[in-house]
Amino acid sequence: MTRPFTLLLAAAACAMSASVVSAADAVSMDDPNIAVDYEEGGRYFTEDGIPTFNVAEDGTVDWPTFSGFRRYHAECHVCHGPDGEGSTYAPALKDSALDMDYYDFVDVVVNGRQKVGAAENSVMPAFGTNPNVMCYLDDIYTYLKAHGSGAIGRGRPAQKEAKSETFSEMEDACMGS
Amino acid sequence: MKTLTLLTSGVALFAASFASANEDLMTQMDDASQWAIQTGDYANQRYSELDSINKDNVGDLQVAWTFSTGVLRGHEGSPLVVGDTMFVHTPFPNIVYALDLNEDGKIKWRYEPKQDPNVIPVMCCDTVNRGVAYADGKIFLHQADTKVVALDSETGEVLWEAVNGDPSKGETNTATVLPVKDKVIVGISGGEFGVRGSVTAYNMETGEQEWRAYSMGPDEDILVDPENTTHLGEPVGADSGTNTWEGDQWMIGGGTTWGWYSYDPEADLIYYGTGNPSTWNPAQRPGDNRWSMTVMARDPDDGMAKWFYQMTPHDEWDYDGINEMILTDQEMDGEMRQLLTHFDRNGLAYTMDRITGELLVAEKFDPVVNWTTGVDMDPASENYGRPAVVAEYSTEQNGEDVNSTGICPAALGTKDQQPASYSPKTELFYVPTNHVCMDYEPFRVSYTAGQPYVGATLAMYPAPDSHGGMGNFIAWDNINGEIKWSIPEQFSVWSGALATAGDVVFYGTLEGYLKAVDSETGDELYRFKTPSGIIGNVMTYEHGGKQYVGILSGVGGWAGIGLAAGLTNPNDGLGAVGGYSALSDYTALGGQLTVFALPD
Numbered sequence: 001m002t003r004p005f006t007l008l009l010a011a012a013a014c015a016m017s018a019s020v021v022s023a024a025d026a027v028s029m030d031d032p033n034i035a036v037d038y039e040e041g042g043r044y045f046t047e048d049g050i051p052t053f054n055v056a057e058d059g060t061v062d063w064p065t066f067s068g069f070r071r072y073h074a075e076c077h078v079c080h081g082p083d084g085e086g087s088t089y090a091p092a093l094k095d096s097a098l099d100m101d102y103y104d105f106v107d108v109v110v111n112g113r114q115k116v117g118a119a120e121n122s123v124m125p126a127f128g129t130n131p132n133v134m135c136y137l138d139d140i141y142t143y144l145k146a147h148g149s150g151a152i153g154r155g156r157p158a159q160k161e162a163k164s165e166t167f168s169e170m171e172d173a174c175m176g177s
Numbered sequence: 178m179k180t181l182t183l184l185t186s187g188v189a190l191f192a193a194s195f196a197s198a199n200e201d202l203m204t205q206m207d208d209a210s211q212w213a214i215q216t217g218d219y220a221n222q223r224y225s226e227l228d229s230i231n232k233d234n235v236g237d238l239q240v241a242w243t244f245s246t247g248v249l250r251g252h253e254g255s256p257l258v259v260g261d262t263m264f265v266h267t268p269f270p271n272i273v274y275a276l277d278l279n280e281d282g283k284i285k286w287r288y289e290p291k292q293d294p295n296v297i298p299v300m301c302c303d304t305v306n307r308g309v310a311y312a313d314g315k316i317f318l319h320q321a322d323t324k325v326v327a328l329d330s331e332t333g334e335v336l337w338e339a340v341n342g343d344p345s346k347g348e349t350n351t352a353t354v355l356p357v358k359d360k361v362i363v364g365i366s367g368g369e370f371g372v373r374g375s376v377t378a379y380n381m382e383t384g385e386q387e388w389r390a391y392s393m394g395p396d397e398d399i400l401v402d403p404e405n406t407t408h409l410g411e412p413v414g415a416d417s418g419t420n421t422w423e424g425d426q427w428m429i430g431g432g433t434t435w436g437w438y439s440y441d442p443e444a445d446l447i448y449y450g451t452g453n454p455s456t457w458n459p460a461q462r463p464g465d466n467r468w469s470m471t472v473m474a475r476d477p478d479d480g481m482a483k484w485f486y487q488m489t490p491h492d493e494w495d496y497d498g499i500n501e502m503i504l505t506d507q508e509m510d511g512e513m514r515q516l517l518t519h520f521d522r523n524g525l526a527y528t529m530d531r532i533t534g535e536l537l538v539a540e541k542f543d544p545v546v547n548w549t550t551g552v553d554m555d556p557a558s559e560n561y562g563r564p565a566v567v568a569e570y571s572t573e574q575n576g577e578d579v580n581s582t583g584i585c586p587a588a589l590g591t592k593d594q595q596p597a598s599y600s601p602k603t604e605l606f607y608v609p610t611n612h613v614c615m616d617y618e619p620f621r622v623s624y625t626a627g628q629p630y631v632g633a634t635l636a637m638y639p640a641p642d643s644h645g646g647m648g649n650f651i652a653w654d655n656i657n658g659e660i661k662w663s664i665p666e667q668f669s670v671w672s673g674a675l676a677t678a679g680d681v682v683f684y685g686t687l688e689g690y691l692k693a694v695d696s697e698t699g700d701e702l703y704r705f706k707t708p709s710g711i712i713g714n715v716m717t718y719e720h721g722g723k724q725y726v727g728i729l730s731g732v733g734g735w736a737g738i739g740l741a742a743g744l745t746n747p748n749d750g751l752g753a754v755g756g757y758s759a760l761s762d763y764t765a766l767g768g769q770l771t772v773f774a775l776p777d
Binding site: 070071073116120125131 | 251295303628637
C-alpha cells in the first residue's frame with residue numbers, strides 16, 4: 001500500500017542524523033487508516049472498520065491501546081524490542097503496523113513468516129494458538145499504530161480510559177477465565 | 178597455579194578405569210598455551226598463566242589476524258584452542274570451523290548441521306550459542322534445536338548424536354556443555370515457554386543418556402535424597418520439588434539451566450544454577466517455587482544432589498539464578514576454605530563453602546540494588562538465607578495489574594550470563610555488570626505448549642541518579658563482600674572477562690571495544706574497536722612461542738534487544754527521552770573473530 005505521508009519524509013530525515021528513517025514522523029491523523037470514525041464498546045474504528053487508537057488532547061489513550069502496550073511488552077518485545085522500536089534482528093513493528101495492511105499484519109501474527117537464506121535467518125512464529133496474543137491482537141495493533149504514528153511516545157501511556165464492560169466480557173470469554 | 182586441579186591426580190588415579198576423558202581434558206586445561214574449555218578451567222576462573230602480554234606492554238597490542246564467521250546474529254562464547262587447532266562456533270545455524278594455526282588459520286574442516294528454522298523464534302532473545310567443548314579427541318556441539326553432537330576433532334566426522342529436548346514445546350539450547358569423566362553434562366533453555374528445566378548426562382563414547390535431574394518435580398525426577406541432600410545444612414525432606422508449588426504448576430515450572438557449569442574434581446561435584454520459575458506473574462504460582470533460582474551441587478556419576486541453596490524464593494522479577502559458580506581456594510578468617518562465588522542476577526554476590534553449601538557472604542555488588550535490604554545471615558533465624566523483600570518493589574505484594582516502578586536491578590539482572598574472571602594473584606573477581614532498573618507489571622496469562630508464557634510487561638532504563646550509563650566493570654572482593662573498583666560503561670558489559678598472570682584484565686564492550694585494564698587499579702591500558710559489538714568472551718593462547726588474545730564480535734543477544742533502540746525512562750519528561758544513545762548509533766551486525774598479539 002502506498003501512503004501519502006511517506007513522501008513527506010525527506011525533510012524530516014535530514015534532521016535526524018544517524019537515526020533510522022522511519023515512517024513515523026509525518027503521519028497525518030486524518031489518514032483514513034488512522035482517523036476514528038466510530039466507537040463500539042470502548043474500541044475505536046476507522047470508516048473501513050479497521051481497529052484504530054484514540055488519544056485525547058490531554059494524552060488519555062483508549063483502554064484497548066493501553067492493553068496493547070502491556071501485551072506487546074509481554075509477548076513481542078523479547079524479539080522486536082521495547083516500544084516496537086525493533087532489535088538487532090527483528091523489525092520495528094511500530095512501522096510495520098503502519099506500512100502493512102491490517103489483514104496482512106494479522107495474517108503474519110496468526111500464521112508466522114520465514115525469511116531464511118544465506119544472509120538472513122528471520123523467522124516470525126505462528127501465534128494463532130496463543131490466547132495471550134490472539135485475545136489481544138487488535139489491542140497490540142492499535143498500540144503499535146498509535147506509537148508508530150507519533151500519537152503516543154515511547155514508554156507507558158500515562159493516562160487511559162476505563163476498561164469497558166464489553167471489553168471485560170470479551171476478554172474473559174477469549175481467555176477462558 | 179590452580180591448586181584445585183593439582184590436587185586431583187590422586188582422585189583421578191583412584192577412578193582411572195572410567196576417568197580417562199576427564200584426565201585428557203584436565204591435561205589439556207593445565208597447559209596454559211591452550212584454551213581447552215570455554216570457562217578457562219573446571220573452576221570457571223577464566224584465568225591464564227600466560228604473561229608475555231602484560232601491563233607494561235599491552236598498550237602495544239596489534240591485530241594479528243581476523244576471521245569472519247559468515248553469520249550475522251549475536252556471537253557469545255569464545256573459540257577453543259587445542260594443540261595446533263582453533264575451534265570457532267557460530268550462532269544459529271551453529272557452524273563449527275576447525276582452523277589450522279600452523280597454516281594461518283586455514284579451514285581444516287567445517288560442520289554445519291541442518292536445523293528446522295522454526296527453532297529460531299522459540300529461542301528467547303536471539304539465536305546465540307556459547308560454544309563447543311573438547312574432550313578425548315572429540316568436539317561437542319549442543320545445537321539450538323537441543324541436538325547434542327560429538328565430532329571427531331581431527332576430521333569433523335559425526336561420531337554420535339543425541340536429542341535432548343523438543344523445540345515444538347519451547348525447549349531450545351544456547352549453552353555449552355561440560356565434559357566430566359566419561360560423561361557430557363548438558364542443560365536446557367525455555368523458561369519463558371514454561372519448560373521444566375533439567376540437567377542431563379550423556380555417555381561420552383556412545384551418546385546414550387545416563388541420568389536426568391529436573392529442577393522441580395517428584396524426588397525421583399529431581400534426584401535428591403530427602404535425608405542427605407541439604408539446603409543450608411538441613412535435609413530437604415520428602416517432596417521438596419513439589420510441596421512449594423500449587424497444583425501441577427511445577428510441570429511448567431521453569432528453572433532452566435543455561436549457564437556455565439563448573440566441576441571440582443577433588444570433591445567430585447558439579448555446580449550450576451537454575452533459572453526463573455514460570456510464569457513471570459508471581460500471583461499464578463504461590464509458594465517458594467523450589468528448586469528454581471537455586472545453586473545446585475551434584476554428583477556427576479549419578480546426578481544425585483548433595484546440596485541446594487535457593488537464592489530468590491518465589492521470584493517476582495525474573496532474576497534467573499543461572500550465572501556461573503566460580504571455585505577458589507582462599508583464606509577466610511585465618512582458615513583455608515574451599516569457596517564458591519556467584520554473582521546473581523538479583524544483584525547479590527554470594528560466597529559459599531562449596532563442600533557443605535554453607536552461606537558465608539551475601540552482599541550487593543551494585544549499590545543501586547533496592548528490591549531487598551539484604552539476606553538474613555543468622556543460622557538460628559527462621560528466615561536464614563532468605564532475602565528481605567522491600568514491599569514497595571514487590572510485584573507480588575503490589576499485585577496483578579499494578580505497575581511496580583523503580584526496581585533495581587532490571588530483569589536482565591545486575592549481571593547476566595557473561596562470565597566473570599578471578600585472578601589468584603590479586604584474589605579479586607572481575608565482573609561485567611548491568612546498571613539498569615525497571616518497571617514491572619504482572620498480569621494473568623494462559624499456557625499453550627510451545628508459545629511464550631511470560632505474563633508481565635517491563636520497561637527498562639539506566640539506573641537513575643547515577644552516571645547515566647547502563648553498565649559497570651567491577652573488581653570484587655568475595656571475602657569482604659566489597660567492590661574494590663568500578664569502571665562506568667555507557668552500555669551493559671555483556672562480554673566475558675579474562676584475567677592473566679600479566680596483571681591485565683580484558684573485556685569487551687557493546688560498542689565493540691576490546692579493553693585491557695590494570696588488574697590492581699582498573700586503569701585502562703589499551704582499547705581497540707572491533708567491527709561489531711562484543712557479547713563474546715575474551716580468551717588467550719600461545720602458538721609458536723607467542724601469546725595471542727582472541728575475541729568474537731557480533732552484537733545481539735538480550736543486549737541487542739533492548740539496547741538497539743535505546744532504553745528510556747518512561748517516567749522522565751520528554752526532554753530526557755532520547756538522551757540515552759542507542760547502540761545502533763555505534764555498531765551493526767556481523768560475526769568476526771579478532772586475534773591480537775604484540776608486534777615482533
